[in-house]
Amino acid sequence: MSTISTGTQDQSGARTRLHGKVAVITGAASGIGREAALLFSHEGAKVVVADTDHEAGTRTASECADAIFQDTDVSDPTSVSQLFDTACEHYGGVDILYNNAGIMPADDDSVLITSPEAWDRVQAVNTKGVFLCCRYGIPRLIERGGGSVINVSSFVALAGSATSQISYTASKGAVLAMSRELAVQFARQSVRVNALCPGPVETPLLMRLFEENPDAYERRRVHLPMGRLATPLEIANAALFLASDESSYVNGATFVVDGGLTAAYVTPE
Numbered sequence: 001m002s003t004i005s006t007g008t009q010d011q012s013g014a015r016t017r018l019h020g021k022v023a024v025i026t027g028a029a030s031g032i033g034r035e036a037a038l039l040f041s042h043e044g045a046k047v048v049v050a051d052t053d054h055e056a057g058t059r060t061a062s063e064c065a066d067a068i069f070q071d072t073d074v075s076d077p078t079s080v081s082q083l084f085d086t087a088c089e090h091y092g093g094v095d096i097l098y099n100n101a102g103i104m105p106a107d108d109d110s111v112l113i114t115s116p117e118a119w120d121r122v123q124a125v126n127t128k129g130v131f132l133c134c135r136y137g138i139p140r141l142i143e144r145g146g147g148s149v150i151n152v153s154s155f156v157a158l159a160g161s162a163t164s165q166i167s168y169t170a171s172k173g174a175v176l177a178m179s180r181e182l183a184v185q186f187a188r189q190s191v192r193v194n195a196l197c198p199g200p201v202e203t204p205l206l207m208r209l210f211e212e213n214p215d216a217y218e219r220r221r222v223h224l225p226m227g228r229l230a231t232p233l234e235i236a237n238a239a240l241f242l243a244s245d246e247s248s249y250v251n252g253a254t255f256v257v258d259g260g261l262t263a264a265y266v267t268p269e
Contacts, residue, residue: 016044027101074129146190199258
């Protein structure tokens, strides 16, 4: 029977669950992506920080043990192709692909309000971006003998909302379905593909929306069984498990990290 590695230890005795692995993380300049970059680096990975925010992305890379920043527009095929070329030129290959980049603009609203232009803008990043990163990234994982793809979907792919963000919700449903198909297609090439579905998280993106409309936060908070939003690190820790060999038999999963939100009917308040 084969033995599954759960990481090694460095000289200080700390665990390095991603020792020797190369991780490409999109949207890694801030929020969950930044936390994941720092965490993956701490666990022994070499990290490619991909983002459009050069200043914040460079700062994130500089705070990792071994990382580079690559200016990347995930909606542009040339930019995405260059991302993986750079990762392979610098580190020799890619083992982990964490498709975290996404947008949630204020003009994405009800289907009765959202313009076709707003719809397209969200789909270009959230759906096409994951498609392109898998299109150019999965062959790189296959070259290394396999690896882990983590596609960020959302709890909104599993539950409806009267406070709609129609294009965002549709994009996350598409990512969930895409992840399942890729998981089945590439399983025998040792590429695992899972969809990470966070609940609401304390990211700059979401908190900015709530600062503009405090009532919107209170309306949502009452539906959270744990009474609070997730922290970015809590989601990054879930991604770490999916990235590591500890999840070697986890494939095609809808990995929900939402504090019980999608399980709830009536909350304590």
